[in-house]
Amino acid sequence: xxxxxxxxxxxxLFRLEVDNQAGILNQGLLALEQHEPTGQQxxxxxxxxxxxxxxxxMVDIEAAVKLAHAMEDCFVAAQQGALxxxxxxIDILLEGVDSLVAISKGESDQEQLDQLIDQIHNIEHFKHQxxxxxxxxxxxxxxxxxxxxxxxxLERRHSMTExxxxxxxxxxxxxxxxxxxxxxxxxxxxxxxxxxxxxxxGEVRVESRWLQPFADALQQVKHQQSELISLLDKLNDNxxxxxxxxxxxxxxxxxxxxANRCRHLLADRLAELDEYDRRxxxxxxxxxxxxxxxxxxxxxDVTRGFPRMVRxxxxxxxxxxxxxxxxxxxxxxxxxxxxxxxxxxxLLRNALDHGIETPEQRRQxxxxxxxxxxxxxxxxxxxxxxxxxxxxxxxxxxxxRGRIVSKGMVNETMAAELSxxxxxxxxxxxxxxxxxxxxxxxxxxxxxxxxxxxxxxxRGMVRATSEPGQGTVFHLQLPLTLSxxxxxxxEIGGEPYAIPLARIDRTLKLDVSQVQSLEGRQYFTLGSQxxxxxxxxxxxxxxxxxxxxxxxxxxxxxxxLHRSGLVVERFIGERNLVVHxxxxxxxxxxxxSAAALLDNGDPCLIVDVDDMLRSIDILAAGGxxxxxxxxxxxxxxxxxxxxxxxxxxxxxxxxxxxxAARGYQVDVAVDGMDGWNAVRMDSYDLVISDIDMPxxxxxxxxxxxxxxxxxxxxxxxxxxxxxxxxxxxxxLEAGADYxxxxxxFHDETLIEAVVDLIGxxxxxxx
Numbered sequence: 001x002x003x004x005x006x007x008x009x010x011x012x013l014f015r016l017e018v019d020n021q022a023g024i025l026n027q028g029l030l031a032l033e034q035h036e037p038t039g040q041q042x043x044x045x046x047x048x049x050x051x052x053x054x055x056x057x058m059v060d061i062e063a064a065v066k067l068a069h070a071m072e073d074c075f076v077a078a079q080q081g082a083l084x085x086x087x088x089x090i091d092i093l094l095e096g097v098d099s100l101v102a103i104s105k106g107e108s109d110q111e112q113l114d115q116l117i118d119q120i121h122n123i124e125h126f127k128h129q130x131x132x133x134x135x136x137x138x139x140x141x142x143x144x145x146x147x148x149x150x151x152x153x154l155e156r157r158h159s160m161t162e163x164x165x166x167x168x169x170x171x172x173x174x175x176x177x178x179x180x181x182x183x184x185x186x187x188x189x190x191x192x193x194x195x196x197x198x199x200x201x202g203e204v205r206v207e208s209r210w211l212q213p214f215a216d217a218l219q220q221v222k223h224q225q226s227e228l229i230s231l232l233d234k235l236n237d238n239x240x241x242x243x244x245x246x247x248x249x250x251x252x253x254x255x256x257x258x259a260n261r262c263r264h265l266l267a268d269r270l271a272e273l274d275e276y277d278r279r280x281x282x283x284x285x286x287x288x289x290x291x292x293x294x295x296x297x298x299x300x301d302v303t304r305g306f307p308r309m310v311r312x313x314x315x316x317x318x319x320x321x322x323x324x325x326x327x328x329x330x331x332x333x334x335x336x337x338x339x340x341x342x343x344x345x346x347l348l349r350n351a352l353d354h355g356i357e358t359p360e361q362r363r364q365x366x367x368x369x370x371x372x373x374x375x376x377x378x379x380x381x382x383x384x385x386x387x388x389x390x391x392x393x394x395x396x397x398x399x400x401r402g403r404i405v406s407k408g409m410v411n412e413t414m415a416a417e418l419s420x421x422x423x424x425x426x427x428x429x430x431x432x433x434x435x436x437x438x439x440x441x442x443x444x445x446x447x448x449x450x451x452x453x454x455x456x457x458x459r460g461m462v463r464a465t466s467e468p469g470q471g472t473v474f475h476l477q478l479p480l481t482l483s484x485x486x487x488x489x490x491e492i493g494g495e496p497y498a499i500p501l502a503r504i505d506r507t508l509k510l511d512v513s514q515v516q517s518l519e520g521r522q523y524f525t526l527g528s529q530x531x532x533x534x535x536x537x538x539x540x541x542x543x544x545x546x547x548x549x550x551x552x553x554x555x556x557x558x559x560x561l562h563r564s565g566l567v568v569e570r571f572i573g574e575r576n577l578v579v580h581x582x583x584x585x586x587x588x589x590x591x592x593s594a595a596a597l598l599d600n601g602d603p604c605l606i607v608d609v610d611d612m613l614r615s616i617d618i619l620a621a622g623g624x625x626x627x628x629x630x631x632x633x634x635x636x637x638x639x640x641x642x643x644x645x646x647x648x649x650x651x652x653x654x655x656x657x658x659x660a661a662r663g664y665q666v667d668v669a670v671d672g673m674d675g676w677n678a679v680r681m682d683s684y685d686l687v688i689s690d691i692d693m694p695x696x697x698x699x700x701x702x703x704x705x706x707x708x709x710x711x712x713x714x715x716x717x718x719x720x721x722x723x724x725x726x727x728x729x730x731x732l733e734a735g736a737d738y739x740x741x742x743x744x745f746h747d748e749t750l751i752e753a754v755v756d757l758i759g760x761x762x763x764x765x766x
Contacts, residue, residue: 202578208284333481355392489572493542645675663761672696706735
C-alpha cells in the first residue's frame with residue numbers, strides 16, 4: 001500500500017472499495033440486460049458483492065453487510081440456474097448498487113434500506129408478480145436454504161469472515177510478492193504534484209537547449225582559430241623561404257605546433273559538447289513525454305456512469321436504446337476527462353430526449369424499435385476526437401429556421417439563405433432551445449451553449465451535422481492535454497505571441513489589393529463570406545504598426561458565423577508549448593489566457609481568442625478600427641458615449657437604438673467581463689448594465705468600476721427585470737448611480753434617466 005493510501009482512514013478505504021466495485025456491478029447488470037448471462041459475468045458480480053460485504057464487515061457497517069449479502073445471494077442463485085434475472089429484477093439490483101454507494105457516503109435511509117433488502121430477498125417473487133418470463137415459479141424456502149449452503153461454502157473458500165486490508169482492494173487472495181509488485185506499479189499522486197512536474201519538465205526542456213548557443217559560439221571560435229592557424233602556416237612558410245635566423249624559424253614552428261594541438265583539443269571538446277547537448281535535449285524531451293503520459297487516463301474513466309444513465313433515462317422516456325462506446329482505451333489528460341464529463345452527459349441526454357424516437361415512431365418509420373446511441377473517442381491529427389451519434393429523427397431544418405426567425409435572431413430573408421451548417425450553429429447559442437417546455441431530461445432550459453462554452457474553454461471546438469430521419473452527430477475536437485498547447489507563433493509589436501491552433505480557421509498571405517471597404521469596415525472575401533480585418537497591434541494596445549507592404553499575414557479566427565481576420569507582422573511557425581498559468585494576483589488580463597517559454601528561454605504570451613474576438617467587436621461597434629493605408633486620421637464621432645452591457649441581444653439592440661436615435665454614440669458588450677474589458681480600454685460618459693450575466697454579473701461589474709481610481713467617477717445605471725427592493729438596494733450599494741427596471745422600455749423613462757445622469761447627447765441628428 002502506498003504512503004498516500006496509508007494516510008486514508010478505514011472509512012475512506014471503504015468508500016474507495018464501494019466505488020470500484022459499484023462500477024463492476026453496474027456494468028455487469030447492464031450487460032445481463034442486453035445479453036444472456038455467462039458464468040464468468042455472474043462470477044464477477046458475485047465477487048464484487050462479496051468484496052463489499054467483506055469490506056463493510058471490517059468497518060462494522062451492518063446495513064451494507066446485509067444488502068451486499070442479499071445481492072450476493074441473488075448472483076449465486078443465478079449461477080446455480082435457480083434464478084433467471086429479468087429487467088424488473090435488474091432494476092431492483094441496480095437500486096441496491098445505488099444504495100451501497102449512498103451507505104458509503106453516509107446518506108442512506110434505514111427504512112428504505114430494509115424495504116430494499118426485503119425486495120432482494122424475495123426477488124424471484126417480484127419476477128412472478130411482474131409476469132416477466134413464462135412458466136417461472138416463485139422462490140421457495142427450499143431454494144433459499146440451498147442458496148445459503150452455497151454462500152456458506154463460498155465464505156469458507158474465500159476465507160472472508162475476518163478479511164485483511166488487501167482484500168478490500170482485490171477480491172481474490174494474492175501472494176506477498178503480488179502485493180509488492182502491485183504497490184510498485186500503482187501510486188496515488190495529487191493533481192497539484194503532477195502539475196508541478198509538468199511545469200518543471202517543461203523548464204528542463206528549455207534549459208537543455210541553452211547549451212546550443214554556447215556550442216555555436218565555440219564553433220565561431222574554432223572557425224577564427226582555423227583562420228589564425230592558416231596565417232601562422234603562411235608566416236612559417238615565409239620564414240623558411242627567406243634567410244631568417246634559426247631562432248625565428250624554431251619559434252614559428254613551435255607556435256604552429258601548439259596552435260594545431262589547441263585546434264584538435266577544441267575540436268574534441270566541441271564534439272563532446274555536441275554529444276552532451278543531444279543527450280540532454282533527448283533526455284529533456286523523454287522526461288517531458290513521460291510526465292505528460294503520467295497524466296493520461298483511459299477514456300473509459302469518464303464513461304463509467306453513462307450506460308446506467310442512458311438505460312435509466314431511456315426507460316423513463318419509454319424508449320429502447322443501446323449505448324455503444326468505442327475507444328475506451330484512448331488516452332486523455334485527466335484534466336480534460338474531468339471537464340468533458342458534463343458536456344458528454346448533456347449531449348447523450350439531449351440525444352435521448354430530442355433525437356431518438358419512441359419504439360412506435362421508429363416502427364412506423366421503418367427503423368428497428370431499439371435505437372443506437374454511439375459514443376466514440378479516437379486520436380486524430382494530434383487532437384482528441386469525440387463523436388456522439390444517434391440514429392434518431394435528426395434536426396428539422398424548416399422547423400429550426402422558423403424557431404430562429406421567431407426568436408428575432410435573423411429575418412426571414414437571411415434565414416432562407418443560411419446553409420445547413422450555419423443553421424446548426426444556432427443550436428449552440430446561449431438560451432437557444434428547440435423545445436418550448438423546460439424538462440429535467442436534457443437541457444433543463446439551458447441549451448447546448450454549455451457544451452460549446454466548455455469546449456471552447458479547453459481550446460477545442462464542437463460541430464453538429466444532421467440528416468433528417470437518419471440521426472444527428474455532434475463532433476468534439478479537443479486537445480489531448482491542457483498542459484501542452486499546439487500553437488502558431490506570430491510576431492505582434494515586435495514580440496512573439498501564441499495563438500492556439502484549434503481556434504484558428506486558417507492563415508493566409510492576403511494581397512492588399514483584395515482589401516475592400518463597406519460601411520466604414522475593411523474586409524476581404526473568403527469563399528462566400530466577408531471577413532473583417534483588424535490590426536493585432538491595435539487590439540493589444542501597441543502604439544503603432546508597421547507598413548503592411550504588398551501582402552498582409554492574416555490569421556482568421558472564430559467560427560463560420562463569427563470570424564475576423566487578424567493582421568500580424570509575420571508568422572514565426574508552429575510550436576508545442578508548455579502552458580504556464582498566470583499568477584492569479586494579476587486577475588484576468590485582457591486578450592491573454594496564459595504564458596509559455598520558448599526553446600530559447602524567452603517568455604511568450606498565449607492569446608485568449610474568445611476575449612480577443614470580443615475586443616474586436618467592441619472596436620468595430622464603435623467604428624474605431626484602424627484602416628490599411630489610412631493617411632488622414634478619421635474624425636472623432638460627435639455625441640456623448642455610452643456603453644450598454646447585456647447578455648440579451650434583443651435588449652442590447654433596443655437600448656442601442658433608443659439611445660442612438662437621440663444622438664448618443666453607443667458601444668455594446670455581451671457580459672460583465674466583456675464590459676470590464678471595454679471600460680478599461682476606452683472612455684465612456686455612461687455605463688448601462690444588466691444584472692444576470694455569465695462570467696461576471698452586474699453587481700460585480702459595478703463594484704470593479706467604482707473601485708477603480710480612473711473609472712470611479714463614471715456614472716453607472718443598472719437596468720434589470722428584477723424590481724424587488726432588495727435587488728435595487730444591492731445595486732445601489734454596489735455603487736450604481738441609477739436603478740431602472742426593463743419594464744420602463746415602453747416609455748421615455750430610460751432616456752430621461754440618461755439625461756439626468758449625463759445630459760443630452762450634444763448633437764441630435766435630424
